Amino acid sequence: MKVFTRIENVRQYPPVFIALGTFDGIHIGHQAIITRTVEQAKSKNCSSAVFTFSNHPLNVLDADRCPPLIVTNQEKVNLIADLGVDMLFNVPFNTELLQLSPEKFLEKLVNNINLRHVIVGANFTYGYRGAGTPALLTSFGSRHGFTVDVVSMVDVEGVIVSSTTIRQLVADGAVKQAADLLGRPATITGKIIEGDQRGRNLGFPTANLAIQQGLLVPADGVYAVYVNDETGRKFNGVANIGNNPTFTRQTRRIEVHILDFDRIIYGQQLKVQFLDRIRGEIAFTCVEQLKQQMKADIEFARKYYFV
Structure with missing residues (x-):
């Protein structure tokens, strides 16, 4: 897996299927999004990629509210590599990214990456104050030549899989239940x-x-x-x-x-x-x-x- 620490021009690669998200736990919901990206890219002879952040956005937005890390950044990279991804954009979240509007953020991607298809979770937000939504992403894609796939939230026995739920389970000592949501x-x-x-x-x-x-x-x-x-x-x-x-x-x-x-x-x-x-x-x-x-x-x- 090729790892980039900034948004670089990678147009020398085949057209890209990319998963976008914070992916702060690489739990089974995140795995579903990334695995779908890899499988769909292979079926179309395209490159698979993940765009994520090497630090939690709340570190910049409001450090006092930043949650504890479920995995370290290196563990996150390793877990994504294990899913068979071709390219990882593991970009530090900073004030420059914080201030980008949803449109400017997407323009930055399409100007550097030959996007064919984008996969996100149903709760995915992006851009300044999280104003970007999957619907806005789909509309933008129709104008710039890529399609969008929105993956539904995963649940386990009625419990929606989320990093917040996993953090609470682990903090309570319920590590066996947390493992069901993490997939490990x-x-x-x-x-x-x-x-x-x-x-x-x-x-x-x-x-x-x-x-x-x-x-x-x-x-x-x-x-x-x-x-x-x-x-x-x-x-x-x-x-x-x-x-x-x-x-x-x-x-x-x-x-x-x-x-x-x-x-x-x-x-x-x-x-x-x-x-x-x-x-x-x-x-x-x-x-x-x-x-x-x-x-x-x-x-x-x-x-x-x-x-």
């Missing part, structure tokens, strides 16, 4: 940092992950997880998110106990996939209670998730 487990990738060795002293060594600022993190508690190391190998694990109230620690962190694993891996990147929440965070009255509960959590995870 909620995931956090982070570098292992050196902790206070308390888990190892308790008999349950943990890899401590630094939480990237602005990234969506599940609610405090204990989770059954899959863990991938830098080589891509997958392990079973149990992760704790929280402040470790038994020891009155104040810094929120993710601590992962990888089952049947005993290697020093400080400094490596781990990808943690959250399967389900086992329990909420508990402040124990003594260390022995904590040890017994950790043992029970691991046994529960082995029995119900890692058969």
Whole structure:
């Protein structure tokens, strides 16, 4: 997949079928739009493309209201590439784009890209103050030689799939339900940092992950997880998110106990996939209670998730 970080002239490529959207979670609704783009482009011997932003527009519009990221920008790029897209316009949203009227934004696209067909979601808006609508896009396309396909919102058992709903589910710890809407487990990738060795002293060594600022993190508690190391190998694990109230620690962190694993891996990147929440965070009255509960959590995870 060819990645562009600005709107560049790509008329040397075959005519383009392009998906437009923020695509801030690459959930199953976004996947439906992008997959349709790829399939239709292939059927017409055209190039497939996605136009999106490398940062959330609210970072520029109103940073205080900007929601936490479901995926990092690099994860977003990787997920789009996995869908078989030929070209990605992963453009930083800035004040210049903010001030473009819907017509000027579309003119910028047609002046640089040989558009044949555009695919958007039913709730797609664009241009200054989001004034652009799919109807306006269709009208513009009829004048400039491209057609438009508007994809209906996807629902799962009556729940409309949206990034807002997914964020709320993950924030509530309902990662299993969130996975149904994402089409994959909620995931956090982070570098292992050196902790206070308390888990190892308790008999349950943990890899401590630094939480990237602005990234969506599940609610405090204990989770059954899959863990991938830098080589891509997958392990079973149990992760704790929280402040470790038994020891009155104040810094929120993710601590992962990888089952049947005993290697020093400080400094490596781990990808943690959250399967389900086992329990909420508990402040124990003594260390022995904590040890017994950790043992029970691991046994529960082995029995119900890692058969």
